Structures are given as structure tokens and as C-alpha cells.
Amino acid sequence: MNILIFGATSGIAQAVARLAAARGDRLCLVGRTSEKLAIVARDLEVRGASSVHALKADFLSQASVEQALGMAVEFLGKLDVVLIAHGMLPDQAACENRPDLVQECLRINFLSPVMIADAAAKVLSEQGQGALVVIGSVAGDRGRKSLYYYSAAKGGLERYMQGLRGRLQPTGIRVVLIKPGMVDTPMTAHLRKGLLMAQPETVARRIVRSFTQGPEIVYAPGIWRFIMGVIKIIPERIFAKLPL
């Protein structure tokens, strides 16, 4: 399988890439810093990937993203999967007084993945097959006072994915949104490790399965589907009072 990963040095992306490498897939990694890409690429080669290419790109620049996509097609030929995995968890309290942080959060968690998904959708449509897999979050299911800028970005991403899924329906291209709960990665290193904190490997197994089969909205781990099912039906008047 040929897999292109944006945000390849993130914790979840690395776990996905390791599963793919272990079965001998061909990988193209896009990231922000050459040193970290080199560490990840070498790791995947040792673990058994048939070939690994690493590309440095600016995730907020249309030109840079399109160039990376073009090079990935050159390296891999056909793209079976495009995985968009970058993101950042903003400091909610800081955002409330810092419009610049809010914009950064929305650019990285919403505008950038939308831009990349649009560009990838074009390539996949031309191929006539493949899967576009984007990492959202359970936080996108409902706005909470403790994390609502992030929720807004991830929720917006879900609306975008719904529309894109409809548009690509006739082509047979899978448009998959992964909604992880809390995952034990550098992004959440400062949070307490409660019972619901999942390991990236657990989430990665569900993501890899979603490349070819199953529903196109995937909670990871699966228990979040039930948790968020409950959270979503709480009436707004009550929800606003909850200490969440």
C-alpha cells in the first residue's frame, strides 16, 4: 500500500506508520522539521517499510502543500491513502485573552487540514480511487467551556468532511474522519493520564483498518462513540452548567 502522511512526526501518525511499515508498505512522510523527519523515516525503514521518502513542507502554504503532493505522487505513483494527522492542542485559558493564539489554533487545526484535503481530493479524484483519512477529535462533537476553540476547529473540520464525502461519493473514494479521544502523545503530555487515555497504538490499529473498510466516521477507541452519544444528547441548558 502507498501511504502519504501529513504531520508524520505526530504521535498518532508515527504509530500508524509503524503498523504500515511492519507490513512492508511504501511511505511518504511530510513534516515540518528535517531532523525529526529523518529520525522517523529511519525508524520506519528499519521496521520494514519497502521505501520511505521524507518531505519538508509548510502546512499553511498552498504552494508548499501542492508541491509536496506532487513530489509524493512522483515517489509513490498511485496514492492509496492520504492521512492528514497534524494538529495542536491550544491552551484554552490563554486563548481567551490572546486572539493570535485563537487564530493559530484555527489555522493549524482547521484551515490547514482543509487546504491539504482539498488538494489531496483533487489527486485522488484523478486516480479514481484511494482513501482520504483525516484526524479530527471527539472534542469536535460538542463545545465545552474548557476547550472550545479546539472543539470549534475540529467540529468545523467534521462539517467540511461531511460535505466532501458527499461530493466524492460517486468516485468511490473513502473520506474518513477519525475521532480519537485523549491519546498518550506529546500533544497531551501535560494532561493527567486518566483511565480514558488511550495508547497511540490502539488508535493506530483502528486508523489502519479504516483505510480500506468499515464506517467513514471512526471513534478511537470505540468506547468514545457511546460516551459522545451521551454527551451529545444532553440538553444545552443543562450542558452549559456542567463543569466539563
Next chain:
Amino acid sequence: MAIATVTLPVERKPNGAALASWGRYPRQTAQVRPWFWSDETPPWGEGRSLAYGLGRSYGDSCLNEGGVLVPTRSLNHFIAFDPASGELTCEAGVTLDEILQFAVPRGWFLPTMPGTKFVTLGGAIANDIHGKNHHRAGTFGRHVQWLELVRSDGPRLRCSEKSEPELFRATIGGLGLTGFIAQATIQLRPITSAAMDVVSTRFANLEEFFELSAAADKDFEYTVAWVDSLARGKKLGRGIFMAGNHAVGQSPEDLRVHRVPRARLPFNLPGFVLNPWSVGLFNQCYFHKQRPGARRARVHYDPFFFPLDALRDWNRLYGRRGFFQYQSVVPLPDGRAATAAMLARISRSGQASFLAVLKLFGSPASPGMMSFPRPGVTLALDFPNRGEETERLFADLDAIVREAGGSLYPAKDARMRGEDFRRFYPQWEAFAHFLDPYCSSSFWRRVTASA
């Protein structure tokens, strides 16, 4: 701007977290500053620092009260593997579990392993761990070809027997105090099968253990014994002796890797669950389930080496107050009497748990300056934390170990007296020259405090 990787915004303080050790005693807090990428400088400068892997050390050698703990699990990348020679290079946060998953299907195995696969490579080096094959393979440090050490006061150093040999020997078994290990190359051992041919033999007393052990160490690569710590009198030191060799496989199918265990103990059991009565019942059943005579079986390596890994977080069995592990080594031939004396004292106390292990260490010398294993008989037991009662027992055991010219294992320790440590490790002052000025641990401060 953070995109693919995320750095903590400066506004946010990482929680002063209660990263625990495996014995869940003592409970201490430290600033937690993970080291995410090996190409970056570790987070020095917030205070005295200590690398923290999976927290499988039992006592306080992996804790740093009031200082900084630096989780290294993100340093989990493989760097190079030579399928012809079995040399593997990886970052220090890679776990033995991950190495086995990688190596076994390729026909390679770790050179030696402790009783759990959930330790990091860095931790294995820093504690110079040993396993059931100590009599053949020696400690883990013997199989480390070189390691990269990041010190606060200079450039990264590539340490081996040839380059920076003194720092190399100080870092093996150096309890993480000589700097941060970033990566290391180890020599794996070839296998043709994931299975082990195991012989288990019941022994009625300590004398029989020593006989079995002396004979089996010639024919078996791996030997260890479970001992009934509550048996007394003529039955003192009875148990089950387990010896194993790697099976010979015929095809790649025989190189089946272990499964990742799912079962986990989600909460603390109440402290009274493990009591002399319940442990006695377990020991009685476990002993008698094994019929007299030698029993042969072929088993997967996972239950043979890591029976306890099947239940994650088993340390919660001991309840909220946590537990101690006490691991000693005493040289032979006097070690026989000393071991008998220790077992007699333990069975009289009625405090020990069902996890009691006896093994003969062999002669292969470790390169580690501060390594624990040395020729003799090693005894390891778990004790629930019952406060003073437990400490009284330990004080008596300490006296026996001292008398016999033995030693205690820092990785398992939360309470040995400083003067005992300095007697067991008289080289400690020479070792102290190699400490990184920014590194420290609760253990190190405790055992050197009154010196």
C-alpha cells in the same frame, strides 16, 4: 508555530506529577518535563534531573523528589539493524517489548531480560538488569556495544569499552546518574523458534535447590526457582525449579511473537487481600500442582519469561500502601546458610507474598561499575508495605546479608540504610566522580546523605 509536533506553550505548567515507581512506595512528586526528540537537548535547567522510562524500578531509584523527572518514552525510534550480525541500535525509550516484537520474527532475541518486558532500553542499561540466563550471559551491560550519553556539561559522547571506557562502565548500572542515555547498540542473540523447552522440578528444601541448580546450570541456558516463602522446618526453602532452553524451530512459523496483553487490574485491591492465609493457600496449591519428578513442556517464551506481564498493573494487588521488593545476593559457599537464615526469618514473619524467586548468579563479570549481580545466590521477594513490622523484618535480613558479605539491588530498593549501601558498593565514591552535575535521584540522595 507548532504544527506537526507540539511544544508546550510557555504559559502552561506541566503538572507536578505523581509519577510512581513500581512498588508505589514512596509517593513523591517532581516536575515532569518529557524529552520528546533525541536530536534535541534534554530539558536541563529546571533543577536536578533524572530520566524516567516506564517506572519499573520498585523503590525510589527512578524518583526524584522536588527535582525534575524526564520521561523518555517518546525516544522510541529504531535507528539501525544488521540482520546478518544481529546488532540493533535504537533510542533509549524503546522498550524490550518493542524490541522483541521486532526481533523475534526476524530470528533474533534479547541477550538477557528481566521478569518483565515493559522496561526501556535506557532503564535496562542504567540498572544493568539480569535474567534467568545470568550464569551464561551475565548482565545486560555485557551486550551493549556502545551508548550515546548526553551530559549537561559537554558534547554528546559515544561511550564503549574503547572510547570513554570509564564513563561507559559508570553508566552501565549507573542508575541514570551519569547523564541521559540517548541511544545504544546491543548485540541480539539468534533463535530459530519462539518456543522454550522447559523442565520443571519440585524441590523439597533448600539443599535440593542447590543440587538441582548446580546440575542444571550446565545444561540449561535459563534457570530460576520459585520458592514457598511460608514453608518452615523441614520444608524450608521448598519450591519449583524451572530450567529452559530455546527450542529448535524448522520454519518461520516457529518465530511467533508474543501478544500484547489486554487484561489489566484497574483499581487497587484492599490491602488485606494478600495475607499469610491467602498467600499460604496459593503457595500450597502452586507447590502441589507440580507433581514430584521432572516435568517437561514446550511453552512460548512469553509465559516462561514474563508470567506477570499477563496482568498489567499487577502492582495494585498490594493496595494503596504499595509494596517492597527485597532482592539480595550472597556469595557462596556461605550463602547457603545465609539464604536458609533469611528464608527462616521470612517464613516466621508470615509477611512475604507468593512472588519469591531464587537463582544462582554465575561468574560472567559485568562491565558496570555499580552493577548488582555477582557470583552467589540471589533471593527476591515481594512484601506488602505494613510499616514498621516490615521494616523490622528488613533490618534482620540486612544483618544476614551484611554478615554474609552480600549486597542489595538498588533497582528494587526503597529503604536500605545509607551505610549498608556504602558497604555493599564501596566503589560508590569513585563512581561519584562520573555523576552529571545536573542529575540526581531520590535513591542517590538517600543512600549518600549521611556520608
